[in-house]
Amino acid sequence: MNSPTDITPATRRTALRELDLDRFFHPETVAVIGASDTPDRPTTLNWRRIRDWANRVGSRIHPVNPKKEMVDGLPCFPSILDVPGEVDLVVILIGDAMGVLPQVISSGARYAVMFAGGFAETGAEGARRQAELEDLLAAGQLRLLGPNTNLNAFEEFRDDLPGRPIALITQSGHQGRPVFQGQEIGIRFSHWAPTGNEADLEVADFVRYFADLEETGAIAAYVEGFRDGRTFQLAADHAARKGVPLVMVKVGRTAIGRSWAKSHTGHLAGSDAIVSAVMRQYGVIRVDGLDELLDTAAMLARAKPPTARGVCVYSISGGTSAHMADLATAAGLELPELTEDTQRALREWIPDYLRVSNPVDNGGHPTGDWRGRKILDALVADPGIGALVVPITGAFPPMSDYFVRDLVAVAETTDKPVCVVWGSPVGTEGAYRDVLLRSGIPVFRTFGNCITAVHAYFQHHEFMREYQSPWDRVELRPSPVAPKARELIAGGSVLAEHDAKSLLAAYDIPVSRDVLATSASDAVAAADSIGYPVVLKVASAAIAHKSDLGLVRIGVGSATQVRETYAELVDRASAAVDPALIDGVLVCEQLTGGVETVAGIATDELFGPAVMFGIGGLAVEVYRDVTFRVPPFDRAEALRMIREIKAFPLLRGHRGQPAADLDALADVLMKVQRIALDLPGELTELDINPLLALPGRAVALDAFAAGRTKEQP
Structure with a gap:
């Protein structure tokens, strides 16, 4: 197979660009335009923040300000062109950033940060200014972070915390703040990339860089929109190849969310259904809240791969166990019965009127003495258990103190994650602050966040066991029938059904x-x-x-x-x-029986052609039980696509009905993908509805297709 350098002339980038972002995060020389030591000025605070960061990472720093000869005891240069030697990083703090940008480009600096706003996030005039900015950058070698970004890349990162670190990417510095503050409860961070409007450097660049760092335990991202759908696919694929979990809050699930996303960063938010599908396609873990983002990323960064699929819930209360078991089961987690040997051992320390099969309820008293550790050792030794979940609904010293110490101690003896929920609303208890948070084990404040993180943990590792990058097997050459297909859709017209079926037949898709x-x-x-x-x-x-x-x-x-x-x-x-x-x-x-499904192609403004599959017939618009994938994808992904619709049991054969041929449906989806790859700039829509799924075959009974008109962009 060829390497993925170009799929068709109409597609966008198919390989991530090569950037040496080490020179951004660890520059030898930094220059700050607008540096000042005038008291009580925001620029002074920002200059000193960058100066302190540069001292921490071992960089030489030069203030630049034509109105100053010295700034905080350092010689100040009137222009970036006057700074001696090579400059790796320039931070532009002044409002008229565009006025000095040509000089920054001429200086040969490698990277720049543009703090100023007033670009695409402000509307049409701002978008025009940002287009000018992008034109300036395209003519040189400078790589720019921003505009409309914060200075969060220059935070102080603690190196005294346990576990592998999280690398953070945010398009809003304010939204990243509560995630980064996880340092205060013992969660380690290595980097923070606040990408702002992404006139140049984008989320995809940082995902690639962070995934390549050996120390990265997980990447956490808050994203309002993607600069380019294709580069996001490639970056997510890169992280998946490296086995680095990518956890993301993506704004734009609703119409109001999408409108705010566009006005805030100047990005197109894209179809949320397709965004979600791409995330599933590449194993990106999507969460809704910033608290979930922190907790899930921390869990994935800290926990080693599971040795079994089972989860054991262990508490001192039957009610607590039942509540947690309900949530875990509803989320799709497996709570297998413990082995007979494990249950027999537990009966030595837990009264026989309490449950020990899973969930396990110890009644409370064994937690406060020597039996507590014995019970924990038995639970983590059970071969069917891959993770232990321990909800502690409130502090009850001294028993809770003993309990916590035993949990931390047993976690040090096993690779299985020991996940603790500290449910006390106070959060100032010594067992929590001084023991749990310093231990490096996954700690949560809510049942829901714990279940979300544990589910993501198993989901990620299951995905990684089967993942094969589709970019290694892309067929780059157009298929032999592509010229005929172009003739059928020439002129941008809507095709009558018989012509649309001729298009399908040209790609060997069975038609009536x-x-x-x-x-x-x-x-x-x-x-x-x-x-x-x-x-x-x-x-x-x-x-x-x-x-x-x-x-x-x-x-x-x-x-x-x-x-x-x-x-x-x-x-x-x-x-x-x-x-x-x-x-x-x-x-x-006239064909009878089978299940009416739908397959087709929709054109997304960010990702281009996307392949659709779902339950079809007249029900398609009522139930909207459809899913998407963006090319390229392989046959295994096509089958996964089929299995994830809610109506999948109908295809398996419901109440004695014969099962549909899933392989035949997958064949159709792969051929529809081939159409999408051959005609990405010419075919705007394809709808095969119904696509009748029968035992032994799948047949297109009706079809609609439309080509791009000359008026369409």
């Missing part, structure tokens, strides 16, 4: 046996050839939804009925559209 009849006699001859009963439909590119206008008849069982139906359909269609736009009547074989 159809004959286009232009007279009643032709229709009878076609029906005689196909075999009764037949389906009759008006054939016209001007009519997209024929059934809505009563222009489809099924079960037409004789030559007489064919003649009568033909005349009726033509008359009805002529009342709806210009008769010159009616091609005739399509006579089709």
